[in-house]
Amino acid sequence: MLLIVKARIAMKRRAVHRAFCAPGRCDWILVVIQLTDFQVFMPLARALRWFFRPGDKEFGMIRTYYDEMYDGAGQVRPHYREFARWLADTPDDLLAQRRREADLLFHRAGITFTLYGDEQGTERLIPFDTIPRSIPASEWRIVERGCIQRVKALNMFLADLYHEQRIIKAGIIPAEQVLANEQYQLAMQGLDLHRDLYSHISGVDLVRDGDGTYYVLEDNLRTPSGVSYMLEDRKMMMRLFPELFAAQRIAPIDHYPNLLLDTLKSSSPLDNPSVVVLTPGRFNSAFFEHAFLAREMGVELVEGADLFVRDDRVFMRTTDGPKAVDVIYRRLDDAFLDPLAFNPASMLGVPGLLAAYRSGNVVLANAIGTGVADDKSVYPFVTEMIRFYLDEEPILKNVPTFQCRKPDELSHVLANLPDLVVKETQGSGGYGMLVGPASTVAEIEAFRARIKAKPHAYIAQPTLCLSTCPTFVENGIAPRHIDLRPFVLSGKETRVVPGGLTRVALREGSLVVNSSQGGGTKDTWVVED
Numbered sequence: 001m002l003l004i005v006k007a008r009i010a011m012k013r014r015a016v017h018r019a020f021c022a023p024g025r026c027d028w029i030l031v032v033i034q035l036t037d038f039q040v041f042m043p044l045a046r047a048l049r050w051f052f053r054p055g056d057k058e059f060g061m062i063r064t065y066y067d068e069m070y071d072g073a074g075q076v077r078p079h080y081r082e083f084a085r086w087l088a089d090t091p092d093d094l095l096a097q098r099r100r101e102a103d104l105l106f107h108r109a110g111i112t113f114t115l116y117g118d119e120q121g122t123e124r125l126i127p128f129d130t131i132p133r134s135i136p137a138s139e140w141r142i143v144e145r146g147c148i149q150r151v152k153a154l155n156m157f158l159a160d161l162y163h164e165q166r167i168i169k170a171g172i173i174p175a176e177q178v179l180a181n182e183q184y185q186l187a188m189q190g191l192d193l194h195r196d197l198y199s200h201i202s203g204v205d206l207v208r209d210g211d212g213t214y215y216v217l218e219d220n221l222r223t224p225s226g227v228s229y230m231l232e233d234r235k236m237m238m239r240l241f242p243e244l245f246a247a248q249r250i251a252p253i254d255h256y257p258n259l260l261l262d263t264l265k266s267s268s269p270l271d272n273p274s275v276v277v278l279t280p281g282r283f284n285s286a287f288f289e290h291a292f293l294a295r296e297m298g299v300e301l302v303e304g305a306d307l308f309v310r311d312d313r314v315f316m317r318t319t320d321g322p323k324a325v326d327v328i329y330r331r332l333d334d335a336f337l338d339p340l341a342f343n344p345a346s347m348l349g350v351p352g353l354l355a356a357y358r359s360g361n362v363v364l365a366n367a368i369g370t371g372v373a374d375d376k377s378v379y380p381f382v383t384e385m386i387r388f389y390l391d392e393e394p395i396l397k398n399v400p401t402f403q404c405r406k407p408d409e410l411s412h413v414l415a416n417l418p419d420l421v422v423k424e425t426q427g428s429g430g431y432g433m434l435v436g437p438a439s440t441v442a443e444i445e446a447f448r449a450r451i452k453a454k455p456h457a458y459i460a461q462p463t464l465c466l467s468t469c470p471t472f473v474e475n476g477i478a479p480r481h482i483d484l485r486p487f488v489l490s491g492k493e494t495r496v497v498p499g500g501l502t503r504v505a506l507r508e509g510s511l512v513v514n515s516s517q518g519g520g521t522k523d524t525w526v527v528e529d
Contacts, residue, residue, distance in 0.1 A: 065465040066212040067479060068133055079136040079527045082248045086241075087131075095130070098240045099472060102128055105239070111232050111288060126229060127520030128236065129471050133482060133502040134525045137251070143206065143214060143486065144496045146395035149386060151202045151488040154219060154373045156389040158198040162188045162369065167388055173381050181378070182426060183371030185334060187341060191358055193367060194269050195491070200365040201260070201329075202488040203501075206396070208467035215399045215464065217483065219382065221366060221374040223331050226501040226521075227487050228289035231256060231296075233501075233523040249528035251498035257296035259489055259497065264297075264327050266491035267363045273326030276300045276316060278307070280332045280348045290331050309352030312359040327363045334368050376459050377403060377425040399464065405456040413460040414451065417444050420460045421511075422451065435511055437463050466511055469522065471504055481505045483513050484524065499524035 069080045076084045106125050135143070160166050161178060168175050178184055203224030205217040234253055238245055264275050279290035281303050294301035306317055307325065315322040330337065336346040341354035356362045372378065380401045383394045402409040402420075413420060417436050424432035434447040451458050468479035486500035502522040503513035513519040 064210045065479075065481070066208045066210055066467040068208075068467055068469040068482070079134050079529070083132065083134065083244065086244060086247070095472075099130055102130060102236050102240060105236060106232070109232070111229070124515075126515050127506055128233060129504055129506075129520055129522045130237070130240070131470050131472060131477070132237065132523040132525050133469050133484070134527050135499070137526055137528045140251075140498060140526045142395065143484075144498075146214070146216075147204045147486050147488050147496055148494045149390065149392065149395050150204060150216065150219070150382065151199065151490060152494060153386040153389050154202070154221060154382065155196065155198055155490060157385045158367070158370060158373050159193070159196040160389070161372065162191065167385065170388065172384050172388055173378070177377060177381075178372055181372045181375055183334070183369065183375055185369035185372075187354060187358070188367070188369040194267060194363065197267060197490050198367040198370045199373070200263055200267050200367075200490050202366075202490065203485045204396075204488060206484045206486070207399075207464055210465040212467070214396055216382070216396050217399060218376065218379060219374040220485070221370040222333065223286075223366070224485070224487065225286045225289055225331075226485055226503075227256065227260075228292040229521045230487070230497075230499070230501040230524065231292075233521055237523045251526040251528070253497045253499055256487070256497045257293065259495055260293065261297040261299070263489040263491035263495075264329055264363075264365055267365050268326050270326055273363070274316075274324055275327040275329065276302045276307075276325050278302055278304070278328050278330040278332065280336065284331070286331065293329075304347070304349045307350045307353075309350060309356050312352075312356045312361050314350065314353065314356050314362045325362060327365060329365050334371065337364075337368065375425055376423055376427070377405070377456070379459070399461045402460040404451055404458040404460065409460075410451070410455050413458075414448060417448060419463060421463050422447060422458055422460045425457055425459060433512075435463065438509065438511070463511070466505075469502075469504065471506070471522075473506070473508075478508070480508075481511050481513065482522065498526035 069077060069084070071077055103125065106128060111126060157167065161168075161184075165175075167173050168178070199221040201224060203220035203226065205220065206214050207217050208214055231253065261275065265273055275297070276299055277290055277294040277297075279287060279301060281287065284290070291301055300306075300316065302316060307328075308315055308317065308322075310322075314325040314328070316325050332348055335343045336348040338349045338351060338353040339346045340351050342349070353362070353364075354368070357364055357368065380398065380403060383398050386392055386394045402413050404410045404413055404422075413422065417434070418439075420434075420436045422434040422436070427433060434443065436444065439447075466481040466483065469482050470477050471480040473480070482502050482504045484500050484502050486496050489495045489497075502524045503515070504520050504522055505511060505513045505518075506520050507518050510518070515521075
């Protein structure tokens with residue numbers, strides 16, 4: 001029957017009140033519902049909380065961020081409507097059961113990451129949230145074009161940097177900015193690569209500001225990781241919630257391993273090259289991904305000790321004798337690739353590998369020396385690279401960035417540390433950074449001393465209002481900040497699998513999404529309009 005229910009905070013109705021109202025913001029609610037049973041009502045109450053939320057002061061902030069699922073008026077965005085209906089109709093206990101199943105399945109599959117320096121142990125399950133991040137196809141097409149444009153320009157920059165250096169001669173990038181960079185590799189100077197491709201596999205980290213605009217937060221051109229989590233998240237969602245995929249058209253991503261293998265093979269001038277994945281070993285933080293991708297592509301997973309160089313050719317040790325290797329998808333840094341050319345103490349690389357590479361007898365994906373292009377001190381110049389090499393306007397914007405190597409910008413940064421995010425130019429994984437608004441006075445002052453000591457090693461950016469997405473937390477569903485990493489494959493053509501890896505900052509109020517800092521992942525849907 002149709003009832004008008006006036007619920008005060010008492011007994012069972014406390015749960016109803018929590019579903020609709022922020023703590024301390026209302027004592028009474030007035031709801032029109034078709035009431036048959038309290039348990040039937042609760043899923044609706046849980047979902048509708050988002051419509052009636054009075055603000056976000058319960059999360060320590062005023063809502064100035066963009067929410068992926070709900071617009072400013074609290075209405076469900078069109079591409080989320082099917083999911084919102086399903087969420088409202090699904091009992092709490094079933095959702096909780098499915099989440100437990102997901103954790104168990106991830107554990108059984110060994111889907112982990114390694115957390116260094118943690119007293120409780122290094123092997124961790126990466127947290128997975130079962131509320132997806134959804135993107136309408138029309139919006140995705142813009143993101144896709146922007147990522148392809150950006151990676152094309154970065155590859156052209158690397159080819160130019162290691163050859164004619166036209167962009168330096170044109171005065172767009174100072175020579176010392178790149179030639180004195182730790183990631184610049186003199187060994188690559190003058191070396192011609194097949195198709196002039198340096199970054200075959202790239203990750204572009206995107207965030208949304210408060211008005212919904214996409215910004216590139218950083219580029220990943222060395223050994224970008226996370227694609228295995230993207231694929232496993234999708235498998236998990238399809239296994240646990242097949243009805244969601246039957247109700248709407250969601251772009252598939254399971255063909256990524258085939259595209260990756262095709263990209264790696266096309267990086268070689270040979271017709272049917274032999275491909276291997278080179279891993280530092282099982283103690284590496286991304287070893288699960290290395291093994292996963294090798295298995296999915298049907299190629300060998302090798303460590304440095306499994307390879308050797310003879311007459312400037314790379315061979316793999318097998319039970320049937322040496323086997324030639326033509327393409328190495330390497331998942332270790334430049335410094336460890338060849339102890340004869342780089343770090344002499346490295347036990348992870350292959351002696352003589354650089355000589356074989358320079359002779360053109362093996363392809364490394366990604367190429368040596370790509371790190372100079374994704375260094376955070378070079379990031380501010382990427383939009384100019386697009387204009388210089390492609391004669392196009394950038395589709396995706398950069399975040400405004402202050403370079404502490406410049407005295408006037410350094411002064412601004414030091415005067416505004418409480419409002420800025422400061423990063424090491426060589427930092428990654430959420431380490432070596434200061435989030436000013438979330439830091440104590442002591443932390444800010446300690447970081448100030450570090451910046452003053454080595455200003456060239458830092459850049460700073462305004463604190464963005466990263467977009468949020470509904471996320472399961474301990475007490476129900478709440479908004480948590482997210483980013484997005486699409487993966488760009490560059491070979492005969494440049495391709496992007498729809499979606500990418502969505503990372504979520506599970507800690508309340510946190511803007512740091514890295515798994516090493518307590519972040520988790522979500523499945524990313526590109527939904528046909």
